[in-house]
Amino acid sequence: MKKALLLLVAITISSIGFSQKVNKEDSTFIRQIYNTSLLDGMSYNWLDYMSNQIGSRLSGSLGAELAVEYTKEQLQELGLDKVWLQKVMVPKWTRGGKEFSYIETSPGVTTTTDVCALGGSVPTPYGGLKAEVVEVMSFEELAVLGKNEIEGKIVFYNRPMQADLIQTMGAYGGAVNQRYAGAKEAAKYGAVGVIVRSMNLRQDDFPHTGTMSYGDTPEHLRIPACAISTNGADLLSTTLKLQPNLQFYLSMNCKTQADVESYNVIGEIKGSTFPDKYIVVGGHLDSWDLGDGSQDDGAGCVQSMEVLRILKKNGYNPKHTIRVVLFMNEENGLRGGKKYAAEAKKRGEHHIFGLESDAGGFTPRGFSFDVIDGDFNKIKSWEPLFETYLTNWFTKGGSGADIGPLKKEGIANVLSGLRPDSQRYFDYHHAKNDTFEAVNKRELELGAAAMTSLIYLVDKYGVK
Amino acid sequence: MKKALLLLVAITISSIGFSQKVNKEDSTFIRQIYNTSLLDGMSYNWLDYMSNQIGSRLSGSLGAELAVEYTKEQLQELGLDKVWLQKVMVPKWTRGGKEFSYIETSPGVTTTTDVCALGGSVPTPYGGLKAEVVEVMSFEELAVLGKNEIEGKIVFYNRPMQADLIQTMGAYGGAVNQRYAGAKEAAKYGAVGVIVRSMNLRQDDFPHTGTMSYGDTPEHLRIPACAISTNGADLLSTTLKLQPNLQFYLSMNCKTQADVESYNVIGEIKGSTFPDKYIVVGGHLDSWDLGDGSQDDGAGCVQSMEVLRILKKNGYNPKHTIRVVLFMNEENGLRGGKKYAAEAKKRGEHHIFGLESDAGGFTPRGFSFDVIDGDFNKIKSWEPLFETYLTNWFTKGGSGADIGPLKKEGIANVLSGLRPDSQRYFDYHHAKNDTFEAVNKRELELGAAAMTSLIYLVDKYGVK
Numbered sequence: 001m002k003k004a005l006l007l008l009v010a011i012t013i014s015s016i017g018f019s020q021k022v023n024k025e026d027s028t029f030i031r032q033i034y035n036t037s038l039l040d041g042m043s044y045n046w047l048d049y050m051s052n053q054i055g056s057r058l059s060g061s062l063g064a065e066l067a068v069e070y071t072k073e074q075l076q077e078l079g080l081d082k083v084w085l086q087k088v089m090v091p092k093w094t095r096g097g098k099e100f101s102y103i104e105t106s107p108g109v110t111t112t113t114d115v116c117a118l119g120g121s122v123p124t125p126y127g128g129l130k131a132e133v134v135e136v137m138s139f140e141e142l143a144v145l146g147k148n149e150i151e152g153k154i155v156f157y158n159r160p161m162q163a164d165l166i167q168t169m170g171a172y173g174g175a176v177n178q179r180y181a182g183a184k185e186a187a188k189y190g191a192v193g194v195i196v197r198s199m200n201l202r203q204d205d206f207p208h209t210g211t212m213s214y215g216d217t218p219e220h221l222r223i224p225a226c227a228i229s230t231n232g233a234d235l236l237s238t239t240l241k242l243q244p245n246l247q248f249y250l251s252m253n254c255k256t257q258a259d260v261e262s263y264n265v266i267g268e269i270k271g272s273t274f275p276d277k278y279i280v281v282g283g284h285l286d287s288w289d290l291g292d293g294s295q296d297d298g299a300g301c302v303q304s305m306e307v308l309r310i311l312k313k314n315g316y317n318p319k320h321t322i323r324v325v326l327f328m329n330e331e332n333g334l335r336g337g338k339k340y341a342a343e344a345k346k347r348g349e350h351h352i353f354g355l356e357s358d359a360g361g362f363t364p365r366g367f368s369f370d371v372i373d374g375d376f377n378k379i380k381s382w383e384p385l386f387e388t389y390l391t392n393w394f395t396k397g398g399s400g401a402d403i404g405p406l407k408k409e410g411i412a413n414v415l416s417g418l419r420p421d422s423q424r425y426f427d428y429h430h431a432k433n434d435t436f437e438a439v440n441k442r443e444l445e446l447g448a449a450a451m452t453s454l455i456y457l458v459d460k461y462g463v464k
Numbered sequence: 465m466k467k468a469l470l471l472l473v474a475i476t477i478s479s480i481g482f483s484q485k486v487n488k489e490d491s492t493f494i495r496q497i498y499n500t501s502l503l504d505g506m507s508y509n510w511l512d513y514m515s516n517q518i519g520s521r522l523s524g525s526l527g528a529e530l531a532v533e534y535t536k537e538q539l540q541e542l543g544l545d546k547v548w549l550q551k552v553m554v555p556k557w558t559r560g561g562k563e564f565s566y567i568e569t570s571p572g573v574t575t576t577t578d579v580c581a582l583g584g585s586v587p588t589p590y591g592g593l594k595a596e597v598v599e600v601m602s603f604e605e606l607a608v609l610g611k612n613e614i615e616g617k618i619v620f621y622n623r624p625m626q627a628d629l630i631q632t633m634g635a636y637g638g639a640v641n642q643r644y645a646g647a648k649e650a651a652k653y654g655a656v657g658v659i660v661r662s663m664n665l666r667q668d669d670f671p672h673t674g675t676m677s678y679g680d681t682p683e684h685l686r687i688p689a690c691a692i693s694t695n696g697a698d699l700l701s702t703t704l705k706l707q708p709n710l711q712f713y714l715s716m717n718c719k720t721q722a723d724v725e726s727y728n729v730i731g732e733i734k735g736s737t738f739p740d741k742y743i744v745v746g747g748h749l750d751s752w753d754l755g756d757g758s759q760d761d762g763a764g765c766v767q768s769m770e771v772l773r774i775l776k777k778n779g780y781n782p783k784h785t786i787r788v789v790l791f792m793n794e795e796n797g798l799r800g801g802k803k804y805a806a807e808a809k810k811r812g813e814h815h816i817f818g819l820e821s822d823a824g825g826f827t828p829r830g831f832s833f834d835v836i837d838g839d840f841n842k843i844k845s846w847e848p849l850f851e852t853y854l855t856n857w858f859t860k861g862g863s864g865a866d867i868g869p870l871k872k873e874g875i876a877n878v879l880s881g882l883r884p885d886s887q888r889y890f891d892y893h894h895a896k897n898d899t900f901e902a903v904n905k906r907e908l909e910l911g912a913a914a915m916t917s918l919i920y921l922v923d924k925y926g927v928k
Contacts, residue, residue, distance in 0.1 A: 038628045163906070164502045166853050201906060363827070363885050365854060389630050390829060390857065421827050421885065423906045442627070442665060442887045 023384065026460075029314070030385055030453045036310045037449035044441045046074060046302040047361075051292040051436035058289040059329040060092030060260045067285050068263045071301065071326050075267035078309050082270075085263040088339040090329040092260045093120055095289055096253030099226060103239055104130070104247040111239075113232040116207040116290060117254040118179060118196065119332045120214075121225040128251035129154075129224065131192050135240055139177070139185050151190030154248050156240075157182045158197045158233050161426065168422040169359070172199055172429075176210070183225040184215045193250055194225045197233040199426060205229045206431040209288050211332045224252055264336045265326040269308060271459075273319035278344070278351045280323045281307045281455055283358055284330035284337075284402050291434030295425065299361030299444055301326050303418070306448040307455055318459045320352060327402035330358070334401060341405030351412040353458045355451060356400025360428075361444040362420035366393025367454060372407055374414040374463035382457050391450045393419060414463045418451055487848065490924075493778070494849055494917045500774045501913035508905045510538060510766040511825075515756040515900035522753040523793040524556030524724045531749050532727045535765065535790050539731035542773050546734075549727040552803040554793040556724045557584055559753055560717030563690060567703055568594070568711040575703075577696040580671040580754060581718040582643060582660065583796045584678075585689040592715035593618075593688065595656050599704055603641070603649050615654030618712050620704075621646050622661045622697050625890065632886040633823070636663055636893075640674070647689040648679045657714055658689045661697040663890060669693045670895040673752050675796045688716055728800045729790040733772060735923075737783035742808070744787045745771045745819045745919055748794035748801075748866055755898030759889065763825030763908055765790050767882070770912040771919050782923045784816060791866035794822070798865060805869030815876045817922045819915060820864025824892075825908040826884035830857025831918060836871055838878040838927035846921050855914045857883060878927045882915055 037043070050057075050067055057063040068085065075083045099117055102110040117123075134150055136142050137159040142150070157178035161171040175197075182194045198208035207227045214222045228236065239246055265285060271277065283300025287293020304324045311318065327336035344351065352374075355367075366386070369379055376396060386392040399415035406412040420443070428434040501507070514521075514531055521527040532549065539547045563581055566574040581587075598614055600606050601623040606614070621642035625635040639661075646658045662672035671691045678686045692700065703710055729749060735741065747764020751757020768788045775782065791800035808815065816838075819831075830850070833843055840860060850856040863879035870876040884907070892898040 034630070035628050164499050166498070166910070168906075202904075363887050393854065423827050423910070424904050427904070440666075440888050440891070442632075446630070446887070 026385055026457065029456065032314055033310055033452045033456065034389065034449040036313055037306065037445045037452070038442070041306065041445045041448065042309055043302040043306040043444050043448045046305060047294060047298050047439060047444065048436060050298045050302070051294045055292045056289045057285060057287045057293055059090040059262060059286045059332060061289065064262060064286055064328065068265055071265045071285065071305065075265065075305060075324065078267070078312060080267040080269055080308060083267040086266055086339060086343065088262055088264060088328055088335050089259045090262045090335050091333050092257040093332060094255050094257060096123070096255060100251045101226070102249050103236060104249060105239065105243050111235070113236065114205045114207050114229040115195070115226040115232065115250065116209050117252045118212040118225040118227055119209055119288065120212050120256065121183070121252065121254055122222045123254050124193070124224045124250050124252045128249055129193050130247050130249045132245055133236065133240060133248045135237055142185055142189065147189045150186065153191060154193040154195060155182070155186035155191045156195045156236060158237055160197060161199060161201050163201055168201060168426050171201065172426060175199055179210050179227065180212050181215070183212055183223050184217050187217050187221050187223050191223055193223050195248065196225065196227050198227045198230055199429065200230050202427050203230050205231050206433055208430045209290055210430045224250065226250060226252060262328045264328050264340055266323060267308060268321055268323040269312065269318055271319050271321040272317050275321050277320045278323055278349050279320050279353045279455060279459055280325055280351055280403065281355045281451060282325035282327055282402060283356060285326040286329050286331050288331055288430045290430065290432040291428070292436060293434060294436045294439050295360040295428045295434050296430065297330065297358045299439055300357035303357045303361065303444065303448040303451055307452045310452045311456065316456065320459050322455065322459065330402050337402035337405045341409045344406065345409040345411055349411065351406050353463055354399065354403035354406050354412055354415045355418070355455060356403045357418040357447060357451060358400045358402070359418060359422065360420050360425045361439045361447055362424060363443045364391045364418055364420050364447040364450045366391055366395065366419050367416050368395045368397030368399065368419055370399045370407065370415040371396065372412055372414060378461070379463060386450065386453065389446065389450060418447055420447055490849055490921065493920065496778055497774055497916045497920065498853065498913040500777055501770065501909045501916070502906070505770065505909045505912065506773055507766040507770040507908050507912045510769060511758060511762050511903060511908065512900060514762045514766070515758045519756045520753045521749060521751045521757055523554040523726060523750045523796060525753065528726060528750055528792065532729055535729045535749065535769065539729065539769060539788065542731070542776060544731040544733055544772060547731040550730055550803060550807065552726055552728060552792055552799050553723045554726045554799050555797045556721040557796060558719050558721060560587070560719060564715045565690070566713050567700060568713060569703065569707050575699070577700065578669045578671050578693040579659070579690040579696065579714065580673050581716045582676040582689045582691055583673055583752065584676050584720065585647070585716065585718055586686045587718050588657070588688045588714055588716045592713055593657050594711050594713045596709055597700065597704060597712045599701060606649055606653065611653045614650065617655055618657040618659060619646070619650035619655045620659045620700060622701055624661060625663060625665050627665055632665060632890050635665065636890060639663055643674050643691065644676050645679065647676055647687050648681050651681050651685050651687050655687055657687050659712065660689065660691050662691045662694055663893065664694050666891050667694050669695050670897055672894045673754055674894045688714065690714060690716060726792045728792050728804055730787060731772060732785055732787040733776065733782055735783050735785040736781050739785050741784045742787055742813050742815045743784050743817045743919060743922055744789055744815055744867065745915060746789035746791055746866060747821050749790040750793050750795050752795055752894045754894065754896040755892070756900060757898060758900045758903050759824040759892050759898050760894065761794065761822045763903055764821035767821045767825065767908065767912040767915055771916045774916045775920065780920065784923050786919065786923065794866050801866035802869045805873045808870065809873040809875055813875065815870050817927055818863065818867035818870050818876055818879045819882070819919060820867045821882040821911060821915060822864045823882060823886065824884050824889045825903045825911055826888060827907045828855045828882055828884050828911045828914045830855055830859065830883050831880050832859045832861030832863065832883055834863045834871065834879040835860065836876055836878060842925070843927060850914065850917065853910065853914060882911055884911055
């Protein structure tokens with residue numbers, strides 16, 4: 001018992017000791033980081049340009065290429081040690097003319113609904129598609145209905161995101177298989193198309209696109225897939241109850257074209273002590289095509305650029321090489337993330353830390369950490385430094401899609417993701433209202449400052 | 465040393481013990497509270513009606529009276545033990561026709577600016593007011609300039625809210641004396657009017673109103689006071705640098721009328737064990753007249769109503785009498801709060817706890833507590849129960865304007881204020897964009913659930 005007591009006291013004292021040391025040395029510099037971001041920030045201006053002068057940035061689009069050029073130029077203006085483009089082949093999927101759809105309750109009696117093609121979908125046949133609709137809530141329900149009930153019909157996946165989950169990312173995770181694999185599953189039973197309830201916790205008229213996959217479905221069996229707005233989904237569901245044999249009409253002109261060349265945009269400040277050890281911070285430059293991708297993930301890009309700008313502006317000379325990477329093609333292929341990791345592996349560039357911001361530019365709550373080969377307690381001991389800023393929620397968990405491949409390649413110690421408040425994220429995610437107006441300047445800047453502070457601590461103290 | 469060690473260990477163990485007990489007994493019920501709010505909530509529907517069917521609710525206005533009737537009816541439908549109106553005389557100030565203003569750089573060369581009268585201001589003289597402008601950043605600067613530089617001119621207070629403060633309420637506190645006392649101070653030096661930079665951290669075209677006071681300035685010396693949008697303030701400031709003798713024209717038709725009768729709306733569930741001890745939860749029913757007061761403070765009202773509804777719906781039988789009070793006239797008089805406290809004092813109604821929500825319906829971060837005669841450590845020990853909901857920021861601090869008088873009357877143990885994320889609050893505060901669209905359903909509901917959970921714990925465990 002006595003030993004246990006002493007141990008408890010020792011732990012208490014040592015953790016107090018460490019955090020006090022950190023506090024004294026670092027709280028002033030972190031305050032300086034926040035001041036730079038809030039009083040003299042560039043993130044909001046950059047985002048304004050990307051959103052309002054360039055616009056949406058789907059892989060392979062003109063917008064994506066303009067964004068590559070713009071961000072490269074802006075990084076060059078920061079006077080980093082090196083700025084370059086990393087070539088990557090990306091898929092090119094185009095939406096074509098606007099989708100059109102309606103519910104037909106009797107011949108000629110129709111109600112228009114708000115839909116959009118899911119990314120990667122095949123188009124509808126020439127003249128569109130009209131068929132009866134079967135509503136299901138899960139793949140299990142689909143299997144129970146079987147070929148008899150499904151063949152020749154459109155499958156309507158209507159399982160909503162779970163509103164009682166506090167973190168909306170969890171609610172997304174619980175519903176998104178309908179969007180990603182719904183067409184593949186429905187095709188097995190002879191469905192002619194799928195309609196998916198938008199991944200949105202709000203009732204409104206915006207359909208939310210997003211990537212889908214046919215998996216190993218042979219080409220001639222691939223069926224068109226669209227998202228319907230939450231209001232549209234409720235209307236369709238209600239109307240189906242009144243008239244189960246209604247017809248749904250869908251017209252989409254989307255197309256998958258040949259892969260095209262694009263780029264990751266990379267800038268770095270060379271490390272003074274460990275130039276061959278890397279810290280990377282990034283977001284993804286591509287976006288869906290409906291809005292201008294301000295939240296997903298223009299915000300993460302400009303915040304990541306801001307990290308290097310703030311460190312440089314405050315005369316910080318990093319021990320490790322600090323890189324910003326704006327990844328191409330997170331949304332429908334992850335080619336940029338995979339390419340970056342593969343190249344890093346090839347060159348033996350060991351990454352002690354990777355940080356991604358890809359959950360929106362909302363008020364930051366903290367970070368989650370995927371600790372592969374590091375000391376979470378050490379990282380956790382930095383929490384008190386973030387208390388003043390209410391960003392001291394440090395948890396174990398995932399990081400970001402684009403930096404994930406660094407783990408797969410076995411060249412990362414710790415990966416992390418910024419965790420902003422998630423309540424409003426799916427109001428905008430992949431929809432046409434994901435625009436500049438949806439981003440609050442202060443919330444964006446607080447995120448950039450939190451990221452910079454974390455990168456500073458990682459560089460100074462390491463993660464082991 | 466040994467004693468100190470044992471004490472430390474004892475404290476550690478006892479606090480672990482307490483929080484574990486609380487966890488076991490209470491986390492299930494709190495989860496139920498959240499489920500009710502998020503899956504089966506009424507707060508958003510109520511707010512929709514108050515904002516979109518009634519609209520703004522300035523004391524003495526038709527909107528305020530309609531809101532009294534509506535909320536009383538809604539509380540009656542909840543089947544509370546008692547619902548009633550508490551009469552209170554309130555000031556009646558009316559804006560009149562829309563304000564008009566411009567900068568005149570040379571005769572006939574004018575630029576219109578966005579202004580609004582401050583609440584309580586006198587009107588401009590018939591035909592408006594035109595004068596030169598003196599820009600100042602503080603009352604100290606005003607005193608240095610003195611009568612010589614100020615007499616016959618309009619004083620322009622242009623000190624911005626401090627953007628480097630993390631909590632925006634602090635930034636508001638540091639700037640709002642310009643609005644509240646600016647006219648009184650400027651009148652001392654013979655100014656003919658005042659223009660105040662809007663209390664807004666964002667650059668936009670919305671002027672933000674708010675209450676002001678002439679203090680003991682004699683009636684014939686009272687000068688008109690308006691707020692100018694942040695964009696307008698920057699334009700005026702820049703133009704003044706180019707042309708210091710420009711003229712500013714201002715026309716306002718506002719008027720203070722005789723006091724009128726209005727009401728606090730009150731509902732209660734009788735306590736089973738301590739019926740004569742009270743817990744109060746509330747917000748203020750009145751709002752400014754430019755928007756519809758959804759954030760300030762429609763949100764707080766519907767959240768407070770929701771607290772009683774959720775407890776009742778989940779079959780909770782409180783020990784103490786739990787009251788919801790929708791206070792009238794917080795914005796320009798606080799008559800409702802004062803009246804409620806005076807009546808409570810008269811009847812000997814001791815309040816063990818008061819909770820106000822008047823900082824917007826944003827994602828809740830926690831609560832602040834004004835501990836008059838209670839045990840903060842006990843309250844603080846409930847924090848872990850709020851961790852899952854990321855609302856575990858419990859601090860000592862202020863509570864809310866309307867419940868403040870309970871402290872002055874000496875009949876409260878602990879007062880508390882909901883602390884939502886504050887970053888966007890001043891984007892809307894007292895401006896015409898404070899409308900229903902500015903409120904996110906989930907954020908509002910999370911606040912209501914956090915408030916209900918706290919009230920539940922206070923009722924069950926007390927605050928001493």
